[in-house]
Amino acid sequence: MDWADELKWDADGLIPAIAQEAGSGDVLMLAFMNREALARTLHTGQAVYWSRSRQRLWHKGEESGHFQQLHELRIDCDADVLLLKVTQLGHQPGIACHTGRHSCFYRRYADGQWQTVEPVLQDPAQIYRR
Amino acid sequence: MDWADELKWDADGLIPAIAQEAGSGDVLMLAFMNREALARTLHTGQAVYWSRSRQRLWHKGEESGHFQQLHELRIDCDADVLLLKVTQLGHQPGIACHTGRHSCFYRRYADGQWQTVEPVLQDPAQIYRR
Numbered sequence: 188m189d190w191a192d193e194l195k196w197d198a199d200g201l202i203p204a205i206a207q208e209a210g211s212g213d214v215l216m217l218a219f220m221n222r223e224a225l226a227r228t229l230h231t232g233q234a235v236y237w238s239r240s241r242q243r244l245w246h247k248g249e250e251s252g253h254f255q256q257l258h259e260l261r262i263d264c265d266a267d268v269l270l271l272k273v274t275q276l277g278h279q280p281g282i283a284c285h286t287g288r289h290s291c292f293y294r295r296y297a298d299g300q301w302q303t304v305e306p307v308l309q310d311p312a313q314i315y316r317r
Numbered sequence: 318m319d320w321a322d323e324l325k326w327d328a329d330g331l332i333p334a335i336a337q338e339a340g341s342g343d344v345l346m347l348a349f350m351n352r353e354a355l356a357r358t359l360h361t362g363q364a365v366y367w368s369r370s371r372q373r374l375w376h377k378g379e380e381s382g383h384f385q386q387l388h389e390l391r392i393d394c395d396a397d398v399l400l401l402k403v404t405q406l407g408h409q410p411g412i413a414c415h416t417g418r419h420s421c422f423y424r425r426y427a428d429g430q431w432q433t434v435e436p437v438l439q440d441p442a443q444i445y446r447r
Contacts (some may be wrong), residue, residue: 190426190430190431199335199402202334205347212337212343216334217335229342261423263347263421264418268343268422270422290380291393292392292393296320296391300320301323301392
């Protein structure tokens, strides 16, 4: 993977990856990848991240069913950030966040507070019951 | 800034911030903010980051003239990533990247290579001559 050697992996061997919804352009989430996560993402066509909290590969959707189909992979000028264009799959499509919302960026700053501006589309208790 | 205490600043006191173009939805870049950068961004209405390479506050556009006007600030579910919706200002608007391109994410993965898919809109030698 010569092309992977061009990336600037951090001290933990990770690189941040922004997931953006193809079509809408909505920014869904930011997670991290190591080399194996990136290789699996390209091989399977579905987003695979490295979970820093669980310290293991995380095939996004493995528990929730909310997989991400990869359409395009981009790298920034400094080669230290990835941008994935994805379709957010699932029994109920379009839910990227573990809170059951479309995007993880569902809180907006206003008047000195973080205000929730996106609805819960599916109850997390239902998402993670399976 | 109670609302800033809700953010998860990393060990260096930083938080990653994604800049997304309002309207088009194009992801322009990712940079970092410390508390002062965030406070100045909200106070001035223009993006101010923390430059890790120069270890100082970086009012985006201070050298290039390519300022970013803030429209909306969001935070993700884990409170460890910011999303800024901005208008990319400048003598020639719409140029976020120091290479003179619209977005820093101008290279796309294809067939084992990173292929440049966005044109240079302004020669960097011109941008940084001023």
